[in-house]
Amino acid sequence: MTIFFITCLSIIVIGAVLYPVVRSRNDLREVASMDEGDHSIRMAVAGLSSAQLDLAIGNLDQKSYDELEEKYILESGAAGLKDSSYQHND
């Protein structure tokens, strides 16, 4: 019984190590890059949203807000993220 379990564990380990070699890499890479892009946009939206609140309650000045906005837009790569409606909400 012990030999059987040891054999099973060894097969699992060898299978796991060899799996990336035999699978199709391109598919996974594509998925990973899509996830990454989506994540960046999510992070940027959340960050910008909190910066707007900071601006509104006076924790952030306009200059800092503009810098943050640029940063989030650059990080997300989404030009549409810019929202002029809060620019003067001081």
Place this chain on the structure above:
Amino acid sequence: MTELGYVALILTLLVAVYACVASVVGGVRGMSVVVDSAVYGLYTTPLLLLVAMVTLIYAFVTNDFSVRYVTENSDLSMPKMYTWVAFYAGNAGSMLYITFILALLVVSVLYYLRKNLPEISGYTATVLSIMLGFFVFVLLFYANPFEKLQVVPSDGQGINPLLVHLGMFFHPPMQMAGLISVVAPFSIVMGTVMAGKGGTDIWVEHGRTWGLISWVILTVGLMLGAWWAYTILGWGGYWAWDPVENSALMPWLVMTAFVHTVVIQRQRGMFRTWNLVLAIMAMALAQVGMFLNRGGPVPSVHSFAQSSMGWTFLLFMAITLFGSILILLLRSSKKEDNAGKLESLLSREAAFLFNNLLLLAIAFITLWGTIFPLIADLLNNETVSVGPPFYNRMNGPLILCLLVLMAIAPMLPWRRARLSQIWGMLRFPVALAVVVACVLVIVGVRLPLAVASFSIVSLVIGSVLQEWVRGVLVRHQRGESYGKAFIRLVLSNRSRYGGYIVHLGITLLAIGATGSSFYAMQEDFSLAPGETVEIGNYSIRYVSLQSEEFGNRLEEEALFDVTRGGYHIGDMKPVRAFYPGHNVGATKAAIWSTPLEDFYIVPSQFDENGRGVFRVHVFPLVWWMWASVPILVLGTLVAISPRTARREPGYESEMGN
């Protein structure tokens, strides 16, 4: 069956070594498939270690005394429910448990990074496989839980009586998991540095998330330890600045500093190198903790884990620390570092920096107090112990300053603030603090430090409430109802508002610590059955003593009839047990707990006529310390909960989706 566990450990070591080599070779040569192979290999390690754990637990359940570890940590009379506790009661088992948790962390961190930050996941795999490899190496060559005895005894030595307690099901696993969980932010940081991106902010959000996960596990572990000490050790306290307690406190303090300054890096691009150093420092202190836990030479109440392998941990800590600093120096980019500058000492960034300095000062005072006996022994060959008065005197004022900063820092604007602006923001919290101080003095609380502590706590509460109210009002002006505004406020910046919830939890902790430190009462009584004594508002009558013999212990339970201010509050039954096999006595305090105060009776000895010596305490407000734990956990969960891509009002038209 134990051979299976041993082979599983060997396989884990082989996988770790392979993953280390493959991730380096794959990274250097740009062969992602080789890096993937390393990562997938690491994915199997929790299964391998689970098999090893189940094998050892099976040996306990079947009383397989041919296994040395089972013999040393259990016996035939041990209730089966304590098998889980016995499993990690000694060095080898606790090491196996820690290694299993590490393997879970390895998989979680790598899976997370491959989705969110794939460019550093290969380097992180290298760091994690080195860590995992070290622990499995120690298991195989220094603390083999599957070591066989040549002569099989008919019964074991039994579990340490101090561990036979409900708290032991949770406190050691949590504490050990907390110490090892520091590996997660450390590996992310080192992966980033090794990838040559240490001067960027790409890792910050992920480092913060894993830093908070580590922080909350350490927090819960520490609090469970305090609860265990309070209820079972019977010395009438929850914190003794014991070296092993300190060993978890030090990385907790540095992790607290880390999760604050990563926010500054995220918002302002500042403290980049500082944050990397903090993660390395937290790892080093966690390793110091493991050194002390693994039988380091510093005396501790946690003497059940004595061994000589602590020095192996110390050596590994030195290698990790100097190796990390070397990599940091070699791979750092001066050009990219510290894009933002500290523009004023009156700014949120500066307040966070002071907060960091205070936390580090407390951590290093604690470290100094912890290792000083060792240094004195090595240098002067003299035995020295550093007790609570040193820590309280040194750390107490710093903790109060930290609480003041906790109130002020979140209120300060970024970059710079004018004094008038700060006063405008602090008016309400300061007024609240002054009112609280006046009320306390009027009702008779007049110890200056206690009044200062309570009013600083109210300053923190006032500042948090004010921030919430201001945020809700701003959102309400946009047309949201108050309830919806509050929920959306918290959800809109989970990091900040989760942090505020944590700050409220810390204030409860401070309330409990202040009340129980400054206003505790303690008296010792020698009582015969039928006698009555009074302490404070309480009157206690010692009714009877009941003795019972169990397989491994003699248990004596005293019965008390307790009244408070003339009202009967019930029976209390403190217990003292003696374990002849270990020549150890253990007590279980009887505690009557309310939010106002705890009434606490602990027995110390009985004579043959039933006369007993009892220590009786009244601990005001200690209940609030335990109440703080769920709030700390809730706040952390809010702070790390994943953000959604929900657009704020005003975005929809611009985003066009």
